[in-house]
Amino acid sequence: MNILKIIVVAEDEMFNGSKSKYLLAVGGIFIFLSLVIIHYSNSIISLFPFQNNINVPYYLISYLIVLILGPLVTLIASYDFICNEIQTGSIRYIISKIDRTSFILGKFLALSSVFTVAVFIIAIISSLYSLFLFNNAFELGKIILFVVISSLYLSCFISGFLFISTLSPESKTALIMSGVFLGILIFAFFKGNGNFLKYLTPYFYGISNIELFGGLTHKFEFFELLKTIFLMIVYNSVFLSLASIAIKRRDL
Amino acid sequence: MDTKKLLSIGIVTGLIIIVIFSYFNFGFYDGVIAAIIVGVIIAREADNSPIKYTVISILAYNMIYWTIMAFFDQDMKMVLGYENKAIPGLFVGTIIIMIILFSFIGSFSAFVVYNLKKSK
Amino acid sequence: MTSNIISTKGLYKRYGSKPVLNDVTLNVERGDIYGFLGQNGAGKTTTIKLLSGLLIPSEGKIIIDGMDIDNESENIKNIIGLVPQDSNFYDKRSALSHMQYYGRLKGLNKKDAAEQSITLLDKIGLKNAMHKNIGHFSHGMKKRLGIAQALLKDPKILILDEPTNGLDPVGIRQIRDLLHEYNRGDMTIFISSHNLLELQEICNRVGIINNGKIIAEDKIENIRHLESNGVITIGIYNLNPKIINIIRNLKFVVKTELRSEYVIDVFVNSKKDVKPEINKLIVENNGQVFKLIENSLSLEDAFINATKMH
Numbered sequence: 295m296n297i298l299k300i301i302v303v304a305e306d307e308m309f310n311g312s313k314s315k316y317l318l319a320v321g322g323i324f325i326f327l328s329l330v331i332i333h334y335s336n337s338i339i340s341l342f343p344f345q346n347n348i349n350v351p352y353y354l355i356s357y358l359i360v361l362i363l364g365p366l367v368t369l370i371a372s373y374d375f376i377c378n379e380i381q382t383g384s385i386r387y388i389i390s391k392i393d394r395t396s397f398i399l400g401k402f403l404a405l406s407s408v409f410t411v412a413v414f415i416i417a418i419i420s421s422l423y424s425l426f427l428f429n430n431a432f433e434l435g436k437i438i439l440f441v442v443i444s445s446l447y448l449s450c451f452i453s454g455f456l457f458i459s460t461l462s463p464e465s466k467t468a469l470i471m472s473g474v475f476l477g478i479l480i481f482a483f484f485k486g487n488g489n490f491l492k493y494l495t496p497y498f499y500g501i502s503n504i505e506l507f508g509g510l511t512h513k514f515e516f517f518e519l520l521k522t523i524f525l526m527i528v529y530n531s532v533f534l535s536l537a538s539i540a541i542k543r544r545d546l
Numbered sequence: 547m548d549t550k551k552l553l554s555i556g557i558v559t560g561l562i563i564i565v566i567f568s569y570f571n572f573g574f575y576d577g578v579i580a581a582i583i584v585g586v587i588i589a590r591e592a593d594n595s596p597i598k599y600t601v602i603s604i605l606a607y608n609m610i611y612w613t614i615m616a617f618f619d620q621d622m623k624m625v626l627g628y629e630n631k632a633i634p635g636l637f638v639g640t641i642i643i644m645i646i647l648f649s650f651i652g653s654f655s656a657f658v659v660y661n662l663k664k665s666k
Numbered sequence: 667m668t669s670n671i672i673s674t675k676g677l678y679k680r681y682g683s684k685p686v687l688n689d690v691t692l693n694v695e696r697g698d699i700y701g702f703l704g705q706n707g708a709g710k711t712t713t714i715k716l717l718s719g720l721l722i723p724s725e726g727k728i729i730i731d732g733m734d735i736d737n738e739s740e741n742i743k744n745i746i747g748l749v750p751q752d753s754n755f756y757d758k759r760s761a762l763s764h765m766q767y768y769g770r771l772k773g774l775n776k777k778d779a780a781e782q783s784i785t786l787l788d789k790i791g792l793k794n795a796m797h798k799n800i801g802h803f804s805h806g807m808k809k810r811l812g813i814a815q816a817l818l819k820d821p822k823i824l825i826l827d828e829p830t831n832g833l834d835p836v837g838i839r840q841i842r843d844l845l846h847e848y849n850r851g852d853m854t855i856f857i858s859s860h861n862l863l864e865l866q867e868i869c870n871r872v873g874i875i876n877n878g879k880i881i882a883e884d885k886i887e888n889i890r891h892l893e894s895n896g897v898i899t900i901g902i903y904n905l906n907p908k909i910i911n912i913i914r915n916l917k918f919v920v921k922t923e924l925r926s927e928y929v930i931d932v933f934v935n936s937k938k939d940v941k942p943e944i945n946k947l948i949v950e951n952n953g954q955v956f957k958l959i960e961n962s963l964s965l966e967d968a969f970i971n972a973t974k975m976h
Contacts, residue, residue, distance in 0.1 A: 296740065302770045310763055312756035383754030387764075387815060390718050390748040391771040393740050461661035471657050474650050481647055540662060546720040 295399065299392045303400025308408060313375070317404070320371040321412040328359045328416045332423055352420040353436055353507040360413060360444045361500045365451045365476060372405050372455040373472040374465040376541070381464055385546055395538045398456065402534060405452045410445040417441055436507070443503050443519075446526040450496035453533035454479075460540040499526050547591045549599070555591065556603025557610070560584045564611050577608070577644060581652035589659035600656040604649040612641055670729075671696045671823060671854045672717065677726035679712055679878075686712050688878040690726070694856055694871070699849050701869035701886070702858040709878040710858040711751055714827045717856070718748040731822060744773065747816030751827040757801035761792055761811050764800065765818070772819045779818075786814040791840065805832040813841065817848070824848065826857045830864055842868055898932045898941060901957030902948060905930060909953050913944065929957070 308314055335355045376398070379385040388397060417440040424430040455472050462468035479495040486492035499522045506519065560580050567576030581604050588603060589596040615622050626634045672694035679687040687709045694700045704710045715721040717728060719739050728735040730742045755764055762783055769779030787796045790810045800808065809832060816824055824845075830838045845855055845868055859865050865872065866886065873883040902909060905928050914922055918936035925931055934940055941958055948955055 298773070299771060302767075306767050306770075310759070310767065312758050383750070383752050384756055386720055386748070386750045386752075386754070387768060388771060389720060390746065390750075391743055391768060393743070458657075461658060463661070467657075471654065474654050474657075477647075477650050478654060481650075543662065543722070545722070546715070 295393065295395045299396045300400045300403060303388075303392070303397060304403035304407065307401060307404035311404075313378075317371055317408055320367060321408045324363065324367045324409075324412050325415050325419075327363060328356060329419055331359055332356060332416075332419055351507070352424045353417075353440060354504070356416050356420040357440065357444065357504065357507045360416065360447065361497070361504075364409075364444070364448045365479075365496075368405070368409060368448050368451045369455055369472050369476060371408070372452050372459065373468045374459055374462075375401050375405065376456060376459040376537075377462040377468045378465055380544070380546060389546055394541045398460065398534065398537050398541055402449070402452060402456055402537075405456070406445060406449045409448045409452070410441065413444040413448070414441045417444075439506055439519075443500075443506070443523070446523060446530070447496055447500045450499065450526055450529045450533075451476075453530045453537070454496075457533045457537040457540065460537045460544070493525065496526065496529060499529070547593065552588060552592055552599050553603055553606070556584050556588050556599060557607045559587055560603055560607035561611060564607065577648045578651055580604075580607075581648040582655045585652035585655035586659050589656040590663060592656075592660065596656040596660040597653045600652045601649045604652045605645060608645040608648060612645075669695045671698075671731050672700075672856060673729050674713075674717075675727045675729075677713070677716065677728065678724045679709075679716060679721065680724045686878055687716075687723075690875070690878070690880055692873050692880055692883055694854060696854055697849070697852055698871050699845065699855040699857065699869045701865040701872040702856065702875065703860075703862065703865065703872060704858070704875035706860075708875045710875060711827055712878075713875065714748075714750075714825055714856075714858055718746060718825055719743060720748075720750075744819075745822040747818065747821035747824045749812045749816045749824070749826040749829050751831070755800040755803075755808065755811065758799055760797050760799055761787060761803070761814075762796040764811065765796075765815055768815045769818045774819060782818055783814075786817050787811075789817075789844070790814040806834065806837050809833055810837070810841075813844070821853070823854045823856065826855070828859055829857065830859060838864060896934050896936075897961050898934060898944065899925070899929060899957065899959045899961065900932060900944065900948070900955060901929045903928060903954040903956060904952070909948060909951055912947060912951055916940075916944070916947070 306314075308317065311317075332352055332355055335352070379388070385397075414437075417437045420440075421432055421437060425432055454475060458471045458475055459468045462471060479497060482491045482495040483497035483501075486495060486498065492498040502518060502522045560583075563580040563583055564576055567579060570576075584603055584607075585596075585600045588600045592599055616626060617623075625637050628634055670693045672692070674690055674692050677687055677690040678685065690709070690713060692713075702710055702713065712721065716723050717730070717735075719735060719742065731745055733742050735742055765783030765787060766776075766779045769783055770776065772779075774782065784793070784796070787793050790813060792807060792810055792814065795803065795807060800811070803811070809829060813826070813829060816826070830841055833841065842864065845857070849855055855868075857865070857868065869886055871884065872886050874881050900913075910922060910924070910930065913919060913930070913932055918934050918940055920933040920935050922933070923931040932944065939960075941960060945955060945958055
């Protein structure tokens with residue numbers, strides 16, 4: 295594993311790669327959709343049982359957007375990131391120069407970076423709405439928390455979809471299996487409360503932190519936050535390791 | 547492996563697991579575990595299209611199991627015999643959704659095992 | 667330091683139960699231009715992919731420049747330049763953009779990657795097209811780009827899988843001259859090809875693979891003597907099975923091939939001139955010889971003979 299080569303792969307994927315425009319477009323669409331929902335959230339605020347409905351909780355709305363829309367958007371961005379390269383054969387020019395793990399990590403870094411920037415912009419949009427419409431103070435701490443938790447949450451899905459992409463022989467299979475995987479995660483979330491299944495789904499980690507952004511009870515436990523951050527990092531590591539094992543076993 | 551043999555193994559294995567697990571009362575999870583095991587077995591034995599065979603096997607053994615249960619299980623007979631048809635309708639609908647979910651889970655495990663096996 | 671820069675020992679590759687490579691043991695010496703010959707499906711591309719780390723062997727060892735590929739694959743990738751058989755680049759990227767990316771993957775910084783890319787594209791004849799998207803490139807141009815990217819950072823070993831496929835004679839000549847130039851600078855070149863005539867011009871050593879096994883490996887002049895070193899074409903007015911059997915039973919005759927009712931090709935393996943002995947034997951058996959010509963075998967004939975024998 296070579297950090298410099300990981301950065302080269304990631305940088306190329308984001309700015310010069312054949313899919314860089316696609317990736318940046320998906321990130322842009324995510325930001326745009328979030329902006330539209332935040333903007334019109336005033337109209338739908340009555341649907342939400344918030345305790346304090348004088349100020350619209352923009353951070354919470356943004357976080358819900360990330361929780362619900364984020365996995366779908368990451369699926370669209372990442373489902374064929376690896377299998378497309380293998381299918382076309384362009385991977386041979388890359389793997390003859392760098393090790394396979396660096397290649398996977400470079401792709402992961404590219405996707406995570408794009409979505410980290412996207413959630414950062416969403417957080418800034420929320421702050422600006424909160425600042426200008428309700429004169430709320432600019433909360434840097436909340437923005438940082440939002441970016442860290444949201445990007446870790448989305449990268450859990452990215453690592454899962456990259457693993458599926460590594461296994462898939464073609465893009466169509468990757469898309470279908472990624473959809474199936476997402477369905478299984480949703481099922482595990484609804485069924486997993488109170489048992490081990492909840493740890494298998496990033497939705498659980500995302501929901502655990504909802505209180506930080508003005509949820510129903512406004513309770514905040516620092517230990518719980520650290521625990522979910524740690525578990526999300528472990529989740530990412532597991533799927534990235536699986537993807538690395540899968541690509542090492544694969545004939546190119 | 548021959549298609550008929552593969553499907554027979556999948557269906558029989560699934561039935562055995564689901565019957566055994568139902569005695570231990572895992573509830574919903576007996577179907578999940580059966581689906582995963584059937585997916586793994588079919589993926590290991592199939593030469594191609596493991597997902598297709600897994601889905602067919604899961605649908606088949608679940609249909610067989612729930613049909614038998616409908617005829618012989620007293621609780622199920624009671625639910626299906628309700629005057630208000632909404633209740634049996636909801637029950638049957640839930641079972642169908644569960645079976646679809648099991649086939650998702652089984653097909654995913656078959657996909658992972660088959661592609662890891664193929665890449666070796 | 668061993669003189670072998672590439673050596674494989676007991677290399678096997680199986681897909682399921684189907685063996686593709688069967689105990690492949692080859693040795694490439696430093697500074698060689700090593701030609702790797704084989705029919706379609708013999709295992710050439712599989713061997714090349716194993717050497718470059720694109721495939722994982724089922725069994726066996728691969729040692730490149732003293733390094734075991736199992737433990738030091740990253741270091742090995744730094745000294746190898748690979749030209750794979752299929753040139754699959756990104757259609758919507760320019761040649762220069764590709765080269766810069768590959769240069770950076772090889773460990774060059776941005777400035778050096780850019781400089782080397784332009785130099786190599788110029789050398790390979792693609793300078794005018796370097797800003798064009800690959801989607802607009804011809805097959806030959808893509809092949810040249812494949813060679814250019816392999817030459818980034820001056821690798822010690824250049825591995826080429828059918829590099830002249832689809833190139834016109836001018837392009838083939840250019841590639842040949844380029845390979846000679848780099849070989850003079852001590853680069854070891856491992857090249858697989860069907861174009862046997864081309865390999866005769868380029869290579870100094872040859873390995874022949876058939877059905878996943880190396881059946882011959884030697885200097886090019888010795889390979890021509892493989893199994894047989896010449897063919898004598900004999901025309902006999904009353905050619906019959908008895909005369910054919912008598913010729914076949916001679917100890918220096920490798921095989922015979924009937925060309926027509928009166929003409930037979932006799933493949934011989936002998937250092938001395940055997941035409942008088944054959945002529946004498948035919949005449950003693952009442953054969954009426956009207957033609958007796960000797961031709962030396964080309965590498966192609968040697969290759970075809972060798973692969974037919976095994």
